Amino acid sequence: DLSSWLAYREQYVLVVTSTTGQGDLPDSIAPLFVALREKGGHQPALRYGVIALGDSSYTHFCGAGQQFDALLQEMGAQRVGDLLQIDATECPEPEVLSCPWVEQWAGLVEAG
Template sequence: MSSFQVIVGSMLGGSEYVAEACEETLLALGHEVEVHLQPDFAQILNEKQTWLICTSTHGAGDYPDNIQAFVTDLQNTDLDLSSVKFLTIGIGDSNYDTFCYAAKNINKLLLSKGCSETVSLLTLDMSEDIDPEERSQQWINENKDHL
């Protein structure tokens, strides 16, 4: 099975809960999983792995504080990232015009660096009556053949 690095961007903890639910589902599917609550680009970067980005958006479309250094290092790297596969979950509130900007922006950044998106971006709208952990687990199970 695959090796997953779950990279969390969170200000208030909601993304952490989603990441933990994803970890549970990925483990049940037989994958190796490591969750990074303080992601360090140099430590995470490795060949033949998949990155699962779980991030909320902060302020006016910004990345949460704990993931900003990771994003900066990603933006500045000259490394060949073509072996990195990824999928992204964005958590936000569609009442804001910056709905899931952090997730959308990191998705674009990863593509621009040559990474391969295995499953299209999932956005979770907290203004709806949903269980984000359950929805993310369902999404992984629905796409397990593409992981």
């Protein structure tokens, strides 16, 4: 929730979200997104990464992760590394891509 998020506003956050509907955020994360958009304010000290799960047979591929990334950019946060987009049609086991990506991301975090 927003209060937990704000405890990290000068640290690092890794957002992991699948996409539902038509490029929409799942119910488990949508309230956080809305709270950040409405009350999150400016967060220039926040650094973050995004892992976006999706399926390229849908029009808005990985739309939820892209929306989250765009919101954090608007809030002035700094993304560490590239957005990881995992396509369920090509990669039925997301951990195969996400585990090495997280290790690489942690290296970028440690490098500061």
